[in-house]
Amino acid sequence: MIGLQHYLILSALLFAIGLFGVLTRRNAVAVLMGVELMLNAAAINFVAFTHFVSPGLVRGHVAALVIITLAACEAVVGLALVINAYRHLDTIQVDEMNLMKG
Amino acid sequence: MAGEAIAFYILTGMIVTAAAIVVGSKNIVHAGVSLVPVLLGVAGLYVLLRAEFLTVVQILIYVGAITVLLLFVILLTEGATGLRTRQRNEQVPLAAAVAALFLVTLLVALTRTPWALTNQPSAAYNIGAVGTSLFTTYVLVFEVAGLLILASLVGAIVIARKES
Numbered sequence: 626m627i628g629l630q631h632y633l634i635l636s637a638l639l640f641a642i643g644l645f646g647v648l649t650r651r652n653a654v655a656v657l658m659g660v661e662l663m664l665n666a667a668a669i670n671f672v673a674f675t676h677f678v679s680p681g682l683v684r685g686h687v688a689a690l691v692i693i694t695l696a697a698c699e700a701v702v703g704l705a706l707v708i709n710a711y712r713h714l715d716t717i718q719v720d721e722m723n724l725m726k727g
Numbered sequence: 728m729a730g731e732a733i734a735f736y737i738l739t740g741m742i743v744t745a746a747a748i749v750v751g752s753k754n755i756v757h758a759g760v761s762l763v764p765v766l767l768g769v770a771g772l773y774v775l776l777r778a779e780f781l782t783v784v785q786i787l788i789y790v791g792a793i794t795v796l797l798l799f800v801i802l803l804t805e806g807a808t809g810l811r812t813r814q815r816n817e818q819v820p821l822a823a824a825v826a827a828l829f830l831v832t833l834l835v836a837l838t839r840t841p842w843a844l845t846n847q848p849s850a851a852y853n854i855g856a857v858g859t860s861l862f863t864t865y866v867l868v869f870e871v872a873g874l875l876i877l878a879s880l881v882g883a884i885v886i887a888r889k890e891s
Contacts, residue, residue: 627735629844632772633837635739639746639765641830646750648822649815654801658749658762661793665769668781676776678842680849683856687865689781690857693788694872698879700793704800705887711804712889720816 632673640666651718653707661696668692734775742768753814755805759798766790777849780857 639662646659668689675685711717714724745764752758770785805812850856861869 627732627775629842630838631735632776634834635742635772637830637833637837638743640833641826642743642746642750644829645822645826648825649819650750651812651814651816652755652801652805654797654804655750655755655758655814658758658797661762661789662746662749662765665766665789669769669772672773672776672778672781676778676849677844680777680845680847681856683853683860684865686778686781686853686857687861687868689778690784690861691868691872693781693784694876697788697793698875700796701883702879702886704796705883707800707804708887717804718812 629673629677632669632677636666636669636673639663639669651720653710653717653719654704656719657700657703657707660699664692664696731775734771738768738771738775741765742772755801755814756798759794759801762794762797763790766794777851777853779852780854 643659643662643666646662647656650656650659671685671688671692673685675683679685707717710722714722716722741764745761745768748761749758749765752761766785766789770782770790773779773782773785
């Protein structure tokens with residue numbers, strides 16, 4: 626029987642993998658991918674709590690929808706920044722971007 | 728329900744393997760493409776959790792839009808696969824320690840907390856309930872999200888535009 630804890634453990638695992646990616650990647654786009662993994666882990670938690678704790682209310686579903694919207698916005702603005710940085714600095718490795726003013 | 732357990736473990740294996748490729752692959756295009764099985768696996772979990780609308784939204788927005796956008800930017804900036812550049816910084820041991828510590832803390836906390844579980848089953852279809860609560864109780868959240876999308880649309884155009 627799959628219970629709430631199975632989902633929470635899976636989501637914790639996914640969050641830790643995403644955190645590792647954010648901390649170790651040099652490519653700015655890959656850092657964004659790690660952030661997407663972490664956001665997905667949070668959304669799994671919301672939906673799992675809705676299913677196992679208060680199935681009648683769909684608050685967790687609304688929260689997960691908001692997370693997906695925020696992830697889309699964050700990806701769009703982040704990638705626009707990456708493209709702009711690439712135009713000015715010719716690199717998207719985050720540890721080589723060390724200028725306050727391009 | 729054995730079927731649910733089998734589906735859960737298959738999805739778990741798919742998500743964790745693909746997520747490991749996302750953070751670990753030397754080839755940045757492989758990492759981007761591996762994001763697709765992760766997101767599809769999460770969509771499968773939404774099916775198991777009786778959230779059909781979220782499943783569709785996850786596939787449409789995450790798999791359909793965000794992944795394609797990420798791959799677009801990889802190909803526009805990195806030129807190719809990024810195999811010739813070093814993909815990791817020097818913090819790998821430290822980052823692994825932080826992530827492991829974080830995971831252990833989370834696991835201890837969530838296995839010891841007594842959750843207020845209920846035996847009441849989820850409704851078979853709750854798309855109507857999601858829509859109703861989105862437009863009544865959470866209408867402010869909905870409007871703010873719409874405003875945020877508009878702001879990020881304008882912001883992305885302004886930032887990425889070529890300066891003349």
